[in-house]
Amino acid sequence: MNLATTEHLTYKHRILGEYYGSENSPTVVIFAGIHGNEKAGVHAAHLVIEKIQKENIQFNGNLHLILGNINALKQNIRFHDVDLNRIWHQSALNKFKNGHQLDYEESKEQKEIFLIIQEILKRPGPFYFLDMHTTSASSVPFITISDSLNNRKFSANFPIPVVLGIEEYLDGPLLTFINEFGHVALGFEGGAHNDPSSVINCEAFIWKALVHSKCIDASNIIGYERFKEVLSNLCCEYQFFEINYRYQLREDENFEMKKGFENFEMIHKSQLLATSNGRDIYAPSGGRIFMPLYQKLGEDGFFILSSVSKFWLKASIAVRKLKINHLLRLIPGVTKDPENNYTLIVNPHIARFLTKEIFHLFGYRQQILKDDKLHFIKRDRNITEL
Ligand SMILES: [Zn+2]
CATH class of the missing domain: 3.40.630.10 (Zn peptidases)
Structure with a gap:
């Protein structure tokens, strides 16, 4: 075709x-x-x-x-x-x-x-x-x-x-x-x-x-x-990556990515990446550039990735298989969403020491800010019907 x-x-x-x-x-x-x-x-x-x-x-x-x-x-x-x-x-x-x-x-x-x-x-x-x-x-x-x-x-x-x-x-x-x-x-x-x-x-x-x-x-x-x-050529030493920075476009922003970036290309901290309304945008951290925007439509200018270590991958499998995620609920400032078994509600003022990484380890992603509280949703599921 x-x-x-x-x-x-x-x-x-x-x-x-x-x-x-x-x-x-x-x-x-x-x-x-x-x-x-x-x-x-x-x-x-x-x-x-x-x-x-x-x-x-x-x-x-x-x-x-x-x-x-x-x-x-x-x-x-x-x-x-x-x-x-x-x-x-x-x-x-x-x-x-x-x-x-x-x-x-x-x-x-x-x-x-x-x-x-x-x-x-x-x-x-x-x-x-x-x-x-x-x-x-x-x-x-x-x-x-x-x-x-x-x-x-x-x-x-x-x-x-x-x-x-x-x-x-x-x-x-x-x-x-x-x-x-x-x-x-x-x-x-x-x-x-x-x-x-x-x-x-x-x-x-x-x-x-x-x-x-x-x-x-x-x-x-x-x-x-x-x-x-x-599909047999892994481009990098590691297979798994996560996003540690996102450049989100504001409405009516005149964003222009510098030419020639390839997905997963290594970048260093303070490297010139783009311009926004004529102002230079530099990389806030090193890592790999991800999804640089080279088309008109889009909400994100670029992301920066870091590789996920094999140790972290194994540790998170162990933690999730032990099913000890309920321990998170014992921490002050963390409660279970009464309407959804897979969601934890976190009061960021009380549970200040808890970082995003801890939730990721236990398999919780997608933080949503609702009524001044963070909602973390677990991605592992028991299979349910539609
Ligand atoms: Zn698409």
């Missing part, structure tokens, strides 16, 4: 392909084109479908390939009214259930996707939700996840960088909504928007995901070794 062929799309094209194995087997769900200017995932999905049909590949599990923002894909724009990857709030979903009028072009797309997900989740599982994206800057392929143990374990199958906890900085992404139900949910960024190798990376990612989820046996995929090789 070439770029031009997205012009004919209508809502009835949303499901690109569905393949079934047995009822009690894993289900892989691929989303492509949630952002309409990111077509590599859509092309890759078509290549996968072509190969499945041509080689009559047998499935143990189930596969659904689903298109995201169809109207935006047709126009080759990121979104029309609102970003389809920032509106997955409970309030929006309640509107669907109550039959309320939908506000945006994207709400119609969201409603259809929501109904499809609901239908898929009627099966027993396990489920693997994978969302295919590309970036405005040139980049090695990488994965973004909410920091739950099942997400970490599945991402470790792909020897490429994994960025933990990006949802702390995003409001309403699709995968955070999926994570609320405890299913594996990985964002895959295949490379730069228009780089042909992004399509190759996305295709390799889908095949590897189908094998590692045990949806298809590797022996049934002709040329599987080739796909394995595509």
Whole structure:
């Protein structure tokens, strides 16, 4: 499929392909084109479908390939009214259930996707939700996840960088909504928007995901070794990263990133990174630059990453498996949210010594400030129904 062929799309094209194995087997769900200017995932999905049909590949599990923002894909724009990857709030979903009028072009797309997900989740599982994206800057392929143990374990199958906890900085992404139900949910960024190798990376990612989820046996995929090789180069010494700085854009800010930064490129403290309204912006710390903004739309200028040590990864697995998170509630200034088992409410004036890192260790991410208190939400879940 070439770029031009997205012009004919209508809502009835949303499901690109569905393949079934047995009822009690894993289900892989691929989303492509949630952002309409990111077509590599859509092309890759078509290549996968072509190969499945041509080689009559047998499935143990189930596969659904689903298109995201169809109207935006047709126009080759990121979104029309609102970003389809920032509106997955409970309030929006309640509107669907109550039959309320939908506000945006994207709400119609969201409603259809929501109904499809609901239908898929009627099966027993396990489920693997994978969302295919590309970036405005040139980049090695990488994965973004909410920091739950099942997400970490599945991402470790792909020897490429994994960025933990990006949802702390995003409001309403699709995968955070999926994570609320405890299913594996990985964002895959295949490379730069228009780089042909992004399509190759996305295709390799889908095949590897189908094998590692045990949806298809590797022996049934002709040329599987080739796909394995595509995603076999870890760009850095460490695989896991977390965000330790975000440059958030103000409204009407004239922000310009200095040219030539690649994702995950090493930067040093005080390095000149960008200009804002003509003023120079320097790196507040060293690390690796992440998601430098090279397109018009966006809320973040750049992030700075630090690598997560193997020691911290192991320590956090031990702490979470011991299920001693209730100990956090014994600390003055920390209470459990009476309405949500997975949320701790922290009074920052009393529990001043508690740092974000301690909550991260116990598996709590996404701090939200509500009524002067911080809300930390745990990412590991017992699987719940939608
Ligand atoms: Zn995207």
